[in-house]
Amino acid sequence: MSEQFSFKLVTPEKTCMEGDASMVVLPGIEGDMGILADHSNIITSMRPGLIKVIGTNEEKLFFVEEGFIKFSNNELLVVAVGLDENEKINNDFINAKISSLETNLEAASENLKSKIQNKIDSLKLLLN
């Protein structure tokens, strides 16, 4: 078994998960990244996508709309917004997210538009 590191996932409402993990796959803003123990210190933001947490004997999936991660001293901190747990994630769910973002897009100011468009694009990639 590979080495473990401590993992914490928080949302504004509650702490969703706290424990040890051997690998966490995150939808980083510049591409998915897998974090293993002893990763170098990093801070990055996330695009909409799936977080996969691989623990000792279980795997968990979360959907995240946006958020940030910080890894240092073998501690991974994920600060998420718009988090949903695995069971609900299907095409209908993602389509609903896309359509709500599209309504936001119409109302948004110019400099926000590209950001929202990027979000929609990365959500569309999740559809299957």
Added chain:
Amino acid sequence: MPSLDDLKKRIGSVKSTQKITKAMKMVAAAKLRRAQESAEASRPYSESMEDLITSISSGYAPSSKERNLLTGDEKDSTYLLMLFTSERGLCGGFNSIVTKSVREKIASLEDAGKVVKIICVGKKGFDILKRQHSEKVIETIDMRAIKSVTFQDAKNISDKIIKMFFDSEFDKCLIFYNKFKSVISQIPTEQQIVPIEIINEANDFDGQDNSFFEFEPSESEILDELLPLNFAIQIFKALLESAASEQGARMSAMDNASRNASDMINNLTLFYNRSRQAVITKELIEIISGAEAV
């Protein structure tokens, strides 16, 4: 002296008031538990957020002099004060204490020649401030429709205020709310959220230097996204703490009121019984002296 009938009526009315205050106390206790849970559940998030911001900003100096939420800009002529109060009364000193600290702040800022703008979240704060400062209140945010605060509510408020910031409507933003400590103690808290006050922990780092972080994308891009989120989370925290404090304050206020009511009932009952006896004695004396006269 009030007649026996009047006394009876008074006792009755105090009793029914006591029923109301007792019921309100119980309702507040139930709501308090929920509010306290959600306030406590959100604490790790805001702590993590502070942790992130400290990590990023300790090694970061904004390259441009542009307006940003981290450092504000050099001006500090206009202050925006946000006051978090309740929508309903009957909660003891809850609203007046926090409003008092706002009043003091307004006075000291005006002495220093600053322009003050106020946003009231919750009606009661506005009710207290409107006599003296109604022209400074630029907005009152109504929370009556919201039963339990969600992050989206906080985000709606923060989006509005961030927009005001970039439209140069204010330079510094302070929030005032009651921090929940316990049922009997709520601490009126003043916190500056624009620019962010960073607690400088640089001195007690145990060897791990924060400048070792890799950033993806760049620090400034992360900050651009992180800071509005942090703003929203601070507002969310204030809303939750204020909601929990309100219920705590109401609970202890109603507890006091119920106790006062039972004291009052006791006194009135005693007085009623004495008066009743006095009337009986008087009537007896009248009968006896009447009989003697015959």
